[in-house]
Amino acid sequence: MKAVVLAEPEVLRLVNLPEPEVGPRDVLVRMRGLGLCGSDLGVYRGAREVPERPWLMGHEGVGEIVAVGADVADRAVGQQVAIEPNYCCGRCAACASGFTSACTARVIVGMNHPGLLAEYVAVPAEFTWPAAETVALEDLVCTEALTVARSAIRRSDVGPGQRVLVVGAGSQGLLLCLALRALGATVAVQEPHEGRADLAHSFGAETDAEGEFDLVFETSGVPQALRAGLARLRRGGTALLVGIDSRPLELTSADLVYHQHTLKGSLIYDHPVDFETTVDLLNRDDVRPGKVLQARFPLEESAEAFASVRSVAGKSWISFD
Numbered sequence: 001m002k003a004v005v006l007a008e009p010e011v012l013r014l015v016n017l018p019e020p021e022v023g024p025r026d027v028l029v030r031m032r033g034l035g036l037c038g039s040d041l042g043v044y045r046g047a048r049e050v051p052e053r054p055w056l057m058g059h060e061g062v063g064e065i066v067a068v069g070a071d072v073a074d075r076a077v078g079q080q081v082a083i084e085p086n087y088c089c090g091r092c093a094a095c096a097s098g099f100t101s102a103c104t105a106r107v108i109v110g111m112n113h114p115g116l117l118a119e120y121v122a123v124p125a126e127f128t129w130p131a132a133e134t135v136a137l138e139d140l141v142c143t144e145a146l147t148v149a150r151s152a153i154r155r156s157d158v159g160p161g162q163r164v165l166v167v168g169a170g171s172q173g174l175l176l177c178l179a180l181r182a183l184g185a186t187v188a189v190q191e192p193h194e195g196r197a198d199l200a201h202s203f204g205a206e207t208d209a210e211g212e213f214d215l216v217f218e219t220s221g222v223p224q225a226l227r228a229g230l231a232r233l234r235r236g237g238t239a240l241l242v243g244i245d246s247r248p249l250e251l252t253s254a255d256l257v258y259h260q261h262t263l264k265g266s267l268i269y270d271h272p273v274d275f276e277t278t279v280d281l282l283n284r285d286d287v288r289p290g291k292v293l294q295a296r297f298p299l300e301e302s303a304e305a306f307a308s309v310r311s312v313a314g315k316s317w318i319s320f321d
């Protein structure tokens, strides 16, 4: 089967690999689409360490089940599925409490476990999510990124009618706008890039809103952008941090105490609740995240796809069809 591997930083190679073996609790997925995000770019550029090279990248994958393992009873050949690319152990204290994003033995597809940029992948059945046939491939490709956005929303307790500021309108910011609008919040974005701001506007976000906000969702990872966002958060308000960056934040305890702000980090999603509810939304046609996809590439042009991640407003993706 064809696959694309990272030979060294920023060097991809189209190779032939043997088809993966399907364990008794796995399904074999014929890949159809793969979304790219900043984490993939980190691996591509060599900023994020991987166990070995050549390395199979990619984690936002969807496709069709073409075989099921002997012990799999609740998945069937022909189903289209989104892959949940974080396999929690299910046994540690974090997993037992439902806080699986904090699992210390988490298998992270494309990061500490081989990725999905191949024609066929074997995935534990429990981490594949069947979607209705009516769900368009483009919408399904956004499942994982939308789930990241929706779990931040779940952890924030935001409700209908609240005023929310989304900082940064990259693909995560856009999906947050979409999901927040879907639950009835009023959404504004803080985004200096005109093309991204325009795209956010088309997702239902105000681009020139004034006044204070009940909540802030930070997606850019830029310390100054968070600071500017916090300046618009009302007293007693909460900021959810989704963007990741290693620079120190420009904050004092006086900033936090006087404004009684709560800062909360939100990492990926918890199994199974967040994927379950996101796929449910897609099945009911309540959200159409596919419009965040703004650049499509065939597998053979994976290098161009990765190179485009920062420059494209919206999301780049690879189509296997």
Ligand SMILES: [Zn+2]
Residues within 6 Å of the ligand: 036, 037, 038, 039, 040, 059, 060, 145
């Ligand atoms: Zn991602």
Ligand SMILES: [Zn+2]
Residues within 6 Å of the ligand: 088, 089, 090, 091, 092, 093, 094, 095, 100, 103, 104, 105, 106
């Ligand atoms: Zn665990």
